[in-house]
Amino acid sequence: MTNHRSLVLFLLALPSLLFAQSDYELNTGWKCQAIGKVHATGERLSQAGYSTRDWLDATVPGTVMTTLINNHLEPDPFYGLNNDKTPDIYTTGRDHYTYWFIKNFKETSGGQTWLDLRGVNYGCDIWLNGHKLNEQTHYGMYLRQSYNITKYLAPKSGDNRLAILVYPPDPVGNPNGGQGGDGEIARNVTHQYVAGWDWIQPIRDRNTGIWDKVTIHHTGVVRIRNPHIVTEVSGARLPDVLAKDQAPAVLRVSAELENTSTDTVTGTLQYMVDGEPTFALVKLAPGATKEIRLPYHIIMHPRLWWPNGYGTPELYHTTLSFADSDTIPLDFGVRELTTTWNPTTHSRELQINGQKIFIKGGNYIVSDELLRLSPERYDAEIRFHRDMNLNLIRVWGGALTERPEFYAACDRYGLLVFQDFWNSGDCNGRWEDPMKKEDQWTRKRYPDDHNLFIASAADQVKLLRNHPSLAFWCGGNEITPPEDIFHALKDSIIPTLDDTRTFFDYSNSDSMSFNNLGGNGDGPYGVQDIKTFWAKRTFPFNSEVGSVGMGDYESLQRFIPKEHLVAPVYHQKEDEVFNYHKYIGYDSSVYAYGPIKDLRDFAEKAQLVNYDQYRALMEGFSSHMWDWYTGVIIWKTQNPWTALRGQMYDYYLDPNACLYGLHSGSEPLHIMYDPVAGMTMIVNNTFRTHRDIMMQVQVLDMSGKSLMHSQQFFEVGPTVAKNYLPIGHLLDQLRSTEGVFLSLRLLDIHQQIVSDNFYWLPDSTGNYSGLRHMPPSALTIEASRAPQQPAAQNTPGAAATRITVTLKNPAGGPVAFFNRVSLIDPGTKQRLLPVFYSDNYVSVLPGESKTITLDYTPKPGVTPQVSVRGWNLAEKTYPIK
Known part of the structure; x- marks a missing residue:
């Protein structure tokens, strides 16, 4: 021996x-x-x-x-x-x-x-x-x-x-049209949407x-398993403080070591951060598996990780090794998460690095219903959420514990994650449901093998706990799991394996959001009068609220046969393909823009509704942050299938106007109009006071004539929503006949625009009558290629190409209204996907210009062109200089 x-x-x-x-x-x-x-x-x-x-x-x-x-x-x-x-x-x-x-x-x-x-x-x-x-x-x-x-x-x-x-799985469940079919799929420790839901057909x-x-993994006689990284950041920090001026942070690392040999093994477990090693001398008995806790490491000048909109999500990349037997990556972000109970809203409030964060989130199902998962697709989807100016993604309990590649993308882009475990109120017995095979009492005991659920949950916690983006664990969607599973999660697994994160009992439980102030629960769902989002109180940390989300005609053509490309008609039964793909109706909202000619016209008008709905949703919730709400999570921001509801981009990664309405309404420093109080407001979701900020208010008619212009300097404090100017009475007068445009802007002391919000307001009947006879715009377009953009660190895919597109609207004419920019293959005339636009569906005032950037990964043999079309601009294609 x-x-x-x-x-x-x-x-x-x-x-x-x-x-x-x-x-x-x-x-x-x-x-x-x-x-x-x-x-x-x-x-x-x-x-x-x-x-x-x-x-x-x-x-x-x-x-x-x-x-x-x-x-x-x-x-x-x-x-x-x-x-x-x-x-x-x-x-x-x-x-x-x-x-x-x-x-x-x-x-x-x-x-x-x-x-x-x-x-x-x-x-x-x-x-x-x-x-x-x-x-x-x-x-x-x-x-x-x-x-x-x-x-x-x-x-x-x-x-x-x-x-x-x-x-x-066994049983496989009957896909009878119920949520999760007959519910029996939940007897397994698996995902539940595969038996069908109200947004997806069954996966066969x-x-x-x-x-x-x-x-295949290679080691010596000792293998490293399940490293655990905890960072401690004391006090209240600020993201714009240089690392050299940051107070120290503490890093705690542990890991399991498995000795596969029949001999005692001695060696050093170590890692290095900023050139400073941390190590422990380890002695392992034959065949032993042992958890080793390394000494605390003090990071003297930490680069802190912040969620999107509040700061840069800085990341550290190193390795953990035992002697020369095994080495594994050790990736982490330095941040500390805490939660407190907000006594005003009666809901949970999140702090990161000692600063409170207003949650602006989206519900996420899974990247692809058939689990065709890839780092590249994850990167694109999470980047879209970053571009919406959101800061959290909830992974819904009827799907997965998402993959490490998903979390790595969230780490890069600063998206916090609210991770459900595998239960739903639909399958697991919260409600009486005639579509279900078994009664509520029986379904409440699902799954059949509780020990398997508990073992799987512990394993997944170990898999994901080192990601700085992971913020919350949750017992399930709208219901807790069975009592023994619930207590294993809440009292044992999370406290023992991941004690720095808050565990919610279930997604709309009192532990997260206590509905005692006259609210009406989660929701609403579907198209709403935009005043609803401002005036109707819901759960104080609303886990599900949303609206419509159909794509434009180009999107619909990808999955709807030609003979079914027919516009839905209000109060009439939808086409069978629309119905099969779970279309959620726009009711009469599109008709406010005029008679519907065909599906292309319907889809274009639907984009105006999309933009308005999601901008209003986030503005309305933000206007009541810290008094009504500590957070809101949209149901939902994406689809893993070609569904016709609840999506900011389609399955093929083509964004629609929902994304850009959110992009506007969720920006960190934002000026907006409260249609209920008739006030201009500023929302500051940053940690610093903005002084010498100029507010510009302008009202224009359909011909582009300015009807009113005002500007004043203001100061806005950190993490606050505040009323400023009453303009509602004047707007009601000006818009009564045919509607008006309202331009709200914030400029910094250098006269640079830091928030630009453009509304189109209806006439006194609620119709956009003036838009129907707008004169055409004389918009000109210039597109040019910028220098090659290097791929971000640890980002999959090739280096990106950046294109700048400048839209110029000459003085003396109308607003160039609601222009969609697309990057296309000139041979096929099809959009290149995915492409990431700094903004889209933009409007340009007379005498002004706007420049947006497009990032995309070049495709061999394709020299792209830029296509632009608008409400009052016929579609044209432009070469790229």
Whole structure:
């Protein structure tokens, strides 16, 4: 047997062996076949002699449905009524979507080799080279698996075969049209939306598959697991203080070490920050797993992490290593989260680095209903949320604990995360529901395996807890889990594994938001009179409130067959494809802009409603921050499918006017008009007082003539919403005949615009009669390419190209109203996606210009052009200089 000293020397000499082959992901070259077509055992299938010549090319990570679609065996479920052409697992039986997956891989590492699976839905058995790795079938969508496969590898040839049999959830649930179908999908520890919801059709295989990463990890005899990073930032800090002037912060790091050998091992666990090492000498008994807490590290000049709109989300990147046996990334942000109970609003209030944060959030389901997840798509979606000027994303409880790549994007862009666990009031028994198979008492005990839920929750907390963006854990969507699970989460898992974050009992519970002040709960949902958002009080930390969200005609063409591209008619039944894609009606709101000609016209007018709705939503809630509200979370900001509701951008990552209405209404320093009180207001969601701020108020008619102009200097304090000028009575007079435009601006002492808000107000009947006969604008466009933009640190994808587009409106004419800028492929005339616009749906006053920037990743062989169209501007295409 190797003695202690010689083993230590072995560890020190290990790099030439251990890192001769780096870690890698098994994400190509997979084959799969339905269980009914396979008659061999796992032992036989996992040996090289078994032929897979007639098997399908499999998508891993992915689901069975993704593989079938990629092999053209099932149609695209996002288009038209195609989803109904695929057989549902409830009808076919589970074997129809039970599949074998096989992967051949080369492995010659001389150290310890680990097979890690980050997510399989729902059960699996695993064989390698004729050996079964798991003694019992693995169950649970969220529970990670890790196997030391060193002794099963082919030592001479290095040719290895992995065979995994994946089973669907059981039961699969009846997709009967209810929320989560008949609710039985919730008997599993899995996501619930797959049985259908009011914003999505059922996923036919219930997302059965190896849906998350499969990786090979190399170590010496000791492996590092589950690092835990905690940062402590004392006192009240400010984001505009240079790091050299910041008071110190404390960093606490711990990790589990697993000794796979039969010998005692001694070594050093260490990491380095800003050139300063922190380490601990560790002694591990044979076969032991031990949590090691390193000494506190004092960061003398910390670069602090702040949420979007309040400061820069600074990040640190280092590594944690044990001797030369294992090294893992150690990424973190220096910040401290605390919450207090606001006695005025009667709701939870969040502080970061000692400063209170008004929550402006969006509800998020999942990036793709078929779990086609990627760092690039995550980056785009989170960047869109950053561009909306939001600072939080709630991950809804009927979906996932989101992936580390999602959280990494939130870390980069400063988006806080409110993470639900896997329950919903719909499936888990909050309400009596005739669509459900079992009664409320039975459903309240879902899932069937409570221990599996608890183990999965603890594992996911360990997976995600180091991300600075993670702010809240939540027991579930609109309901707590069963009592034993709830207490395990609240009293054990979170306090023990992640004691720096607040746990909410459920998403609209009294622990988060106490509705005792005459409010009407969460919501409203759907199109509203914009005064509602200002005047009707709701939950003081509203977890769900929203409106409409249909895309424009270009968006609709991507998934609606030509014969169904027909405008909805108020008070009439929708087209079957619109209905299938969960269209939520605009009621009479679009008719205020004039008669509807066709679907293109309807969709263009819908964008005006979209912009107005979401600007008013965020302005109305912000106007009452700290007296009515401590936060608001929009239901919802995106769709994982081609649904026709609740989205700021469509599934194809094409933004609509909702995004830019939010972009305006959520900006950190914002001027706005209160339509109830008739006052101009300033909302300051920053931590500093803005002095010598000039407020400009201008009213224009449809011809562009200025009817009223006023400007005054003001001062606005930090984190406040404040009334300034009463203009409502004058506006009512000026707009009575045909409506007017209202331009509100804030200028700094250098005469630079720091907030620019442009309203179109209806006439006294509520119609926009003046817009119907506006003269055309003479807008001119100049587009030019800016220098190449480097990719941000740890951002996936290539370096971005930036284009500047300047819109000039000559004096003497009308406002150039509501102009949409697009980047297009001149060959196909289709929009390039995704593209990130600094602003869009912009209006330009007579004699003025506006410049917006476009960031995109170039596509080979495409020289893009810029397209611009507006309410009073015919669409034109322009070359880029």
